[in-house]
Amino acid sequence: MTAGTRALPVQDGDAALIARSLREPEDFATVFDRHYPRIHGYVARRLGPGLADDVAAETFLVAFARRERYDLTHPDAGPWLYGIASNLISQHHRAEQRRYRAMARAGADEVSDGHAEEVAVRLDAQARRAPLAAALAGISKRDRDVLLLVAWAGLTSEEAGRALGIPAGTARSRLHRARKKIRAALDRTSPTTTTTGEDHRP
Template structure:
């Protein structure tokens, strides 16, 4: 994910943003590239009711602040996730309520089908409830790092750039968050990423 993204014309995000002073409509390319990922991340954090608005607001903020983008970075992805994270932080009470609701959602709707499907669904809902409880108990800064990596699919370096914090801070916050998640889930870490497996 740390690689610069190119259009069909071979332009990086940095090149596109760099020409916005003469071609502001070029920002549409950045929107097209990253809206689905930003929307998905916000949806997982806040739910569908707020996802559309917060994702759209992310791009409005980015468009208004395009001059602040550091063109030394080819990809705008970490910058956009940083903006989205700041907007999500403004909705922390909503996020906390969402985790509490998910934690309580251990009841299963009536399901027609084989017993295996029911068992799998029960297991998934139980894990989801415990995960939501664990996420609610993690400090907001630690949770932010964990979810940018697990749900935003950012690398540690991209998270450091997005949140404007040192890479060592990212690693320590991630370690604390994962330790709590593993403890809540009996040693299982559903937040492990490809980067962890290397």
């Protein structure tokens, strides 16, 4: 048994499937089925639905071509796939910037149905959408990548660092810097609201 396989909790973990796919390429289809919906959803949030299909599909084409280089000590291929997706998203930097700026200009949508409490919650969320989008457009791409991998993809800062090929400490520093800017933007829209801790995410 190799050092890579010792870390696998189950026989059909992502790492085991990727290893087997070197001999049986069709085994990679299970990795695709497991992760495609989340990768597609993440890309759609960053670039919009118009580009999501192509970028998500290309993520798995790149992953398949690079599967020989996958680190088999990591059973979950999610961070690796999000890293590939992030690199592809960076090729659409201008489209992402335009998306956030359009959201910032649009402001809150009208809400005319639902119970009063639900409407109030939705209005509050929509009121924050514009400054959030403006703040996302205003932070550096490097900081935004880490922030959104944590906030939208659900990765830890360590996983985000691994996905982007940077040290965990660098990822934490970028995350902290990005969160400070996001909090400042949201606090300007809600002066009576205070935020504490590290769990307030866009």
